[in-house]
Each structure stands twice: as C-alpha cells, then as structure tokens.
Amino acid sequence: MSGALPAGALPGGVLPEDASTWQRIRRHAVPGWMIERATAHRLAGDWRAACAAAAVDVRFDPADIAARHGSAVAEALEEDLRHLAPDLLRWHLPRGLGGRTTIATGLRILLAAYGPRPDAPTLCVATPAMTEGPQRLRLLCEPVHPVQPYVPYTGFAVEDWSAARPLWDARRAGALRALLGADDGRLPFFRADGTPLGPDELPHAEPGPGDPAATAEWVTLLQARGDHAEAYAAAGIERDLTAPERTRAYGRPVTPESVLATNALDLTRLRSGVRGLAAAGAGGAFRVHSPYRIIRLDAVGEAPHGPDGPIRARYVEQREEAARVARLPEYAWKRLPDLELVRLGRITPRELHPLVAGALFPAAGPAVGPPGPARSKPVRVRCGGGWHEVRSRGGLLEMPHTPEEQQRERALRAFGGAVSGCFAVEATWITGEGRLPRALRAEHREFFLRAQHGDTPAVLALLDAGVSPRIRDGRRRGLLHLLHLLDHEPLLPRLLAAGLDLESEDVNQRTPLQSAVHWGGSAELVRALLAAGSRIDVIDEMELSLAQEIRRYKRSDLAFLRRRVDEEFPGIGADWWDEYVQDRDEQDEDDDA
Structure with a gap:
C-alpha cells in the first residue's frame, strides 16, 4: 500500500476553504505587540495587566473568592492566575470560520476547577456574544456545569480545557507536543527538525508500537482512504454500530457506520482527548457534532476514569440523550491549525506565537510572532x-x-x-x-x-x-x-x-x-x-430606535441613553418591535416564575 496521502485536507484538519481564513487569523487575531506586552506583564507578576494587554476583562476579585470559598482555594486560583498567558489562550480559541476570522461566539472555556465539580469555583473564559462585536474576553471564576442546556440567544456552550493546560498555562506551554501525542519524539507528518515529511516518507504498512508519530500517520492514511474500520481499530476506538431508535420524522435514515465514517474527526486525537478529560475529573462521556450528526464517545475498559484505555464511539440520534453528556472540546478532535498551516507552507514556525513555536518547532529558532502591518507599495x-x-x-x-x-x-x-x-x-x-x-x-x-x-x-x-x-x-x-x-x-x-x-x-x-x-x-x-x-433621533433599516436597540439587547449599562431617547423623542421607532419585546419580556417573566 502506498504511503502517499490523497489530495485534500487531512481528516480533522483545516478544510481547504478555511486555510486562507486561518492564515489571516494567525496574522491578525493576536498581534505581536499584544503577545509582547502580555508576556512582559506576566513575567513581572502582574496578571491583571497581562489580561488588560490581551483584551481580557477580569470579572472577579480573588479576595471575594477567598471570603466565599476559603484561603486554600484563593491561593490555588492566584497561583494559576500568575501563570495564565491570556495571549496564548486567545491564540488557541476556536474560531467561527466560514470566511470569518473572529472568535467562536457563546463559549465558556473551563480552565481549572478548585474543588469537586460542578459546584466548585471554576476559572473560565467567556467568548464574545456577537460575531461582529468586540473581540474582548471575560475572565470569570464561578461554578459552571459542564453540561449546559440549550437556551437560544442567551445560553452558552462549554468547552473543558482543564486537561489542556498547554493551551493557556505558561508553565505547561512546553508540553503542547505531549498534548498532541508527540511527547519527546517527532510530530506526525514532520521530521525531527520540524520540516514537513514528503509523501514517500509516510508509512507503507502498520508501524510498530514504538513510533507514536508513525502510528498517527498510519491511522490518518487509513482514514483518508476510507478504511474506517481499520482506522478506528488502529486508534484504539471501538465502534458501536447499534442503530439508535429513530426519532426524526424528517430526513433520510442513516446508518451508524456511515456517520462514523466521517473525516471531520482526527481519530488520532480522540482517544487521548477523551481519556485526558476523564482523568482530570471531567467525566467519561462526551459528544461531538459531526456535520448534522451527533457522535457519543465513552471511556470504557477496566479503568474508565484513567488516562489509558479504549474509548467507544456510537451514533446518537436522540438529542435528549446527547444533551446529558458534555461537549468534547475542539482541541480533542481537530488538528492544531498551526501544524496544518506550517505543513501546507502557509506560515513559517517563526510567525507562530513564541510559546507555540518553542514547543512544536524548537529547531526552527526563536519565533518573532505575527508580523505587523505591511507598508503600502505602488x-x-x-x-x-x-x-x-x-x-x-x-x-x-x-x-x-x-x-x-x-x-x-x-x-x-x-x-x-x-x-x-x-x-x-x-x-x-x-x-x-x-x-x-x-x-x-x-x-x-x-x-x-x-x-x-x-x-x-x-x-x-x-x-x-x-x-x-x-x-x-x-x-x-x-x-x-x-x-x-x-x-x-x-x-x-x-x-x-x-x-x-x-x-x-x-x-x-x-x-x-x-x-x-x-x-x-x-x-x-x-x-x-x-x-x-x-444625534439620538435616528432609526435603522428595521426602523428601530436607539431605545429599542438598548431594550433588544438588554443593555442596562445604556439605561441613561434609553431614558433620554424616550423623554426627548417619545414614540420613535417601530410599533411592531415594542409589541414583540413586550411579549418576550412577559414570557421571560413567566419562565422565571
């Protein structure tokens, strides 16, 4: 069997239509000056200034945490805050894509829990609520249940990064290779010096157990060629092909085998991702959304909450069942975009975040980070x-x-x-x-x-x-x-x-x-x-006034402007909107009752 990859993206990797978007993300989303300023403040021991430099708004006071939860919790929290690299966290955040470079909206990223879940205070980051809104983040410390019910417009989805400290903790940044399964060896699809492998250097047969990178390449080759049963087995993932009870009254039925035969997942990441979260106390069951389908992943075997052992994958059609388990974070089932961009020649290791480049490509020399704005040319x-x-x-x-x-x-x-x-x-x-x-x-x-x-x-x-x-x-x-x-x-x-x-x-x-x-x-x-x-007597294409927009988004911080518009221009704006919002608010009150 040839070792060459088929044309196109690696399974679970950057899609061809997203490659240029990711290239722009890496150039613009975390500018070099932000990395430099945040790093300087972090090294000086000023975590608040580091957060400010990285456009992260701190929404808690460690003193309040100490008063409510005790000094031991507050000390553990402050130790993490001293080593929090907010610029690195921003670098790794999921993106909306589809041509957009902005951060994925409505996420709560769990960084560390200080006690038994789900009631323990948890250091977490909230991503923006609006795609076109400010790209600022909010740093919180509050209990967050890892399984969140879906609430349209106001709810959020949870991603648990408690087992992924190399994505945000400067002390563990060098362990990014280990998080990706490379440890001290070479990275999959790269030589030991960090340069991409050629097609003739990929494995032509199943490698032995002593080469994790070659094993990951072999799994990827099997998956890319459509040999999904062999790929799952080589990755240590059991396939449960039991057909779920059909609950949909629309759409054509699908088989579990066809759902699991997706190239949206990086099978080489799944087992270690699920097992790492299970060992960190995040539970042993997770869900991942392949396009329009839900796959449930369970840690199985003699030690389901340990770091090693198999996992089981099965197609779940009932959303109620899927909603009872936590969402698997993207880092555990997608390839790191930085590796894909370097492999494809779209960026160089020196253009990466210095902590990322140092962990992944130490032989490439010190990184300078993303370049600044280019000067105009004729x-x-x-x-x-x-x-x-x-x-x-x-x-x-x-x-x-x-x-x-x-x-x-x-x-x-x-x-x-x-x-x-x-x-x-x-x-x-x-x-x-x-x-x-x-x-x-x-x-x-x-x-x-x-x-x-x-x-x-x-x-x-x-x-x-x-x-x-x-x-x-x-x-x-x-x-x-x-x-x-x-x-x-x-x-x-x-x-x-x-x-x-x-x-x-x-x-x-x-x-x-x-x-x-x-x-x-x-x-x-x-x-x-x-x-x-x-002027404040203005309406937009929907005929909404400023007061109506303030009410629409429940912006209590702009109550002063709403009062002024209502006083100076009573009745301005669309009548239909006032009726709609009144009905919405009454419904919210009924739900809260």
Missing part, C-alpha cells in the same frame, strides 16, 4: 491606454494625474458619471464598493481586519503611514462605525479632526452611535459619541 493600474502606478500615501490614493484631471473626474463622479482607470480604483478604495487590484485589495482587507481584531496600534500606524481615515469596507462602514472594536480614546478625536461625519450611515442605515449600541460598544464610547454631537 500598484499598477490599467488606465486609458497604458499602465499607471498608484499607492496609498498622505491620506490619498496617489496617482499620476494632474490636480485638474482629478478635479474633473471627481466632479463627473459626483454628478453620476462613470469613471474608469485610476479614478475608478480611487472611488472603490474609499467607498469599499467595486473591485480593486489584488495588491490594493489586500491592503484594504488588512486595514479592516486589524480594526476587527481591536488592533488600535496597527490602525494608528496605518493612518500615520498615509491610509485615508475616510475609507470604508464593503458594508459602507468607516472607522467611526468600527470604534466599538477599538480603543476610541486616541481614534475618535483624530477622526473628527479629519472631518468624518457622525451621521454617516452604513449599509444597514446605522450611524456610528447606532453601531456602537447595536454591536456591544462600551458605555464610555457611547458617551463620547454623544459628547461629540451624535
């Missing part, structure tokens, strides 16, 4: 009968046309005339509507990705380098509309000084103030926009 544009060079500089898109030509073309565009060449590119660069040359499109995307991930230093640096503060994205959102993602204090005065309009609307007919309210902007930002003169 771009060739077809204009008239020739080629011109344009570039972003001095707040404009420089082009080889006289001021008179530029004034004439802009007047033509203002009166609805068609423009082409350099002037069409200039219009698209500012408005975000239309097509740009590839290099300029990359610069445009870079700017807004930096904003999306709260990279205020990069946005300021790009403005200093000559990017126009007036540019908008494809949804007609300018920097004023995105201030909820950034530090508004250095940006808002600069944007107002540049003459930006506080009442400009995006594609959803929202002003910057409406965007701040809708997308979870801070009360401080809302007050700053009001102080700058933002």
Whole structure:
C-alpha cells in the first residue's frame, strides 16, 4: 500500500476553504505587540495587566473568592492566575470560520476547577456574544456545569480545557507536543527538525508500537482512504454500530457506520482527548457534532476514569440523550491549525506565537510572532491606454494625474458619471464598493481586519503611514462605525479632526452611535459619541430606535441613553418591535416564575 496521502485536507484538519481564513487569523487575531506586552506583564507578576494587554476583562476579585470559598482555594486560583498567558489562550480559541476570522461566539472555556465539580469555583473564559462585536474576553471564576442546556440567544456552550493546560498555562506551554501525542519524539507528518515529511516518507504498512508519530500517520492514511474500520481499530476506538431508535420524522435514515465514517474527526486525537478529560475529573462521556450528526464517545475498559484505555464511539440520534453528556472540546478532535498551516507552507514556525513555536518547532529558532502591518507599495493600474502606478500615501490614493484631471473626474463622479482607470480604483478604495487590484485589495482587507481584531496600534500606524481615515469596507462602514472594536480614546478625536461625519450611515442605515449600541460598544464610547454631537433621533433599516436597540439587547449599562431617547423623542421607532419585546419580556417573566 502506498504511503502517499490523497489530495485534500487531512481528516480533522483545516478544510481547504478555511486555510486562507486561518492564515489571516494567525496574522491578525493576536498581534505581536499584544503577545509582547502580555508576556512582559506576566513575567513581572502582574496578571491583571497581562489580561488588560490581551483584551481580557477580569470579572472577579480573588479576595471575594477567598471570603466565599476559603484561603486554600484563593491561593490555588492566584497561583494559576500568575501563570495564565491570556495571549496564548486567545491564540488557541476556536474560531467561527466560514470566511470569518473572529472568535467562536457563546463559549465558556473551563480552565481549572478548585474543588469537586460542578459546584466548585471554576476559572473560565467567556467568548464574545456577537460575531461582529468586540473581540474582548471575560475572565470569570464561578461554578459552571459542564453540561449546559440549550437556551437560544442567551445560553452558552462549554468547552473543558482543564486537561489542556498547554493551551493557556505558561508553565505547561512546553508540553503542547505531549498534548498532541508527540511527547519527546517527532510530530506526525514532520521530521525531527520540524520540516514537513514528503509523501514517500509516510508509512507503507502498520508501524510498530514504538513510533507514536508513525502510528498517527498510519491511522490518518487509513482514514483518508476510507478504511474506517481499520482506522478506528488502529486508534484504539471501538465502534458501536447499534442503530439508535429513530426519532426524526424528517430526513433520510442513516446508518451508524456511515456517520462514523466521517473525516471531520482526527481519530488520532480522540482517544487521548477523551481519556485526558476523564482523568482530570471531567467525566467519561462526551459528544461531538459531526456535520448534522451527533457522535457519543465513552471511556470504557477496566479503568474508565484513567488516562489509558479504549474509548467507544456510537451514533446518537436522540438529542435528549446527547444533551446529558458534555461537549468534547475542539482541541480533542481537530488538528492544531498551526501544524496544518506550517505543513501546507502557509506560515513559517517563526510567525507562530513564541510559546507555540518553542514547543512544536524548537529547531526552527526563536519565533518573532505575527508580523505587523505591511507598508503600502505602488500598484499598477490599467488606465486609458497604458499602465499607471498608484499607492496609498498622505491620506490619498496617489496617482499620476494632474490636480485638474482629478478635479474633473471627481466632479463627473459626483454628478453620476462613470469613471474608469485610476479614478475608478480611487472611488472603490474609499467607498469599499467595486473591485480593486489584488495588491490594493489586500491592503484594504488588512486595514479592516486589524480594526476587527481591536488592533488600535496597527490602525494608528496605518493612518500615520498615509491610509485615508475616510475609507470604508464593503458594508459602507468607516472607522467611526468600527470604534466599538477599538480603543476610541486616541481614534475618535483624530477622526473628527479629519472631518468624518457622525451621521454617516452604513449599509444597514446605522450611524456610528447606532453601531456602537447595536454591536456591544462600551458605555464610555457611547458617551463620547454623544459628547461629540451624535444625534439620538435616528432609526435603522428595521426602523428601530436607539431605545429599542438598548431594550433588544438588554443593555442596562445604556439605561441613561434609553431614558433620554424616550423623554426627548417619545414614540420613535417601530410599533411592531415594542409589541414583540413586550411579549418576550412577559414570557421571560413567566419562565422565571
């Protein structure tokens, strides 16, 4: 049997359609300055400052934990906090994908429990509630049950990382290889020096028990070729092919064998992932959602709560049964994106988080982390009968046309005339509507990705380098509309000084103030926009007023604005929405009764 892999992604790995998204995530989601600042504060013993540098809001006081749970719990908590690497935690968080680089929403990541579960205080991180909202995290310490009922819009899903300290604890960061099953040996699909293996270097037959990396490669080869029964057996996973009782009244029936024959799972990670969680006290049963299907995984054998032994996989159709067991965290059934990106040549080990690179690729030398924003370069544009060079500089898109030509073309565009060449590119660069040359499109995307991930230093640096503060994205959102993602204090005065309009609307007919309210902007930002003169008698495309948006998202921190809108503009907004929210609130009261 040939050792070559079939074309496409490895089972459980980065999908081809997500590879470029993951590449952008690694470049923009955790900027180098954040890693440097958080690391410096952590090494200095200031865990609160480290969290602040990594955009993590601390929502508890260790003194309160000590008062409620005793000094022993508080001491264990503070010891973990001193070694918490919030930038590393952010690096490893699940992402929404589907073309988006933002953090997966509605998750509660359990880091450490200080006592018997589920009532013990638990150090955990809450991910953002909204995909387009601020990418800030909340650090909590409170009891969290690992099995959460599904509550639409307000509930959260739990991922247990208590057995995965290398993902967040600086003391254990070097054990990332062991978490991935490599320990002191080489990584699967990599040579000992960290370079990717060639197809002819993969195993052609089942390797012996003394080479874990080769065994993982062999399991992957079997799985990728469709030899699923052999792959499960080689991975130490029993398949329970008992057909569940059919409960669905729709859709075609499926067989357990076909559900378990999925390439969405990395079988080489499942057994160690389940067993590690069982040994950490997280229980011995978990569920994983293969596309539209639920697979239950149980630790079995003589020691079901020990670190070694087999696990059993079976297809579960009843959601009620699946809901009684905990969700298996992604790290336990998906390949680490960093390994896939390096294997595919999309990034180098030196571009990884330094703690990750040091654990996975020690022979590659010290990592420098993700690069900062690139400087603008000249771009060739077809204009008239020739080629011109344009570039972003001095707040404009420089082009080889006289001021008179530029004034004439802009007047033509203002009166609805068609423009082409350099002037069409200039219009698209500012408005975000239309097509740009590839290099300029990359610069445009870079700017807004930096904003999306709260990279205020990069946005300021790009403005200093000559990017126009007036540019908008494809949804007609300018920097004023995105201030909820950034530090508004250095940006808002600069944007107002540049003459930006506080009442400009995006594609959803929202002003910057409406965007701040809708997308979870801070009360401080809302007050700053009001102080700058933002109007409050505005409605969006759904005809919702600011007061209705505040009520919609139950934003008690903006009660002051809701009162002001109701007092100054009574009755503004959609009547149907008021009726809907009243019914919703009454239903919530009935549920709480």
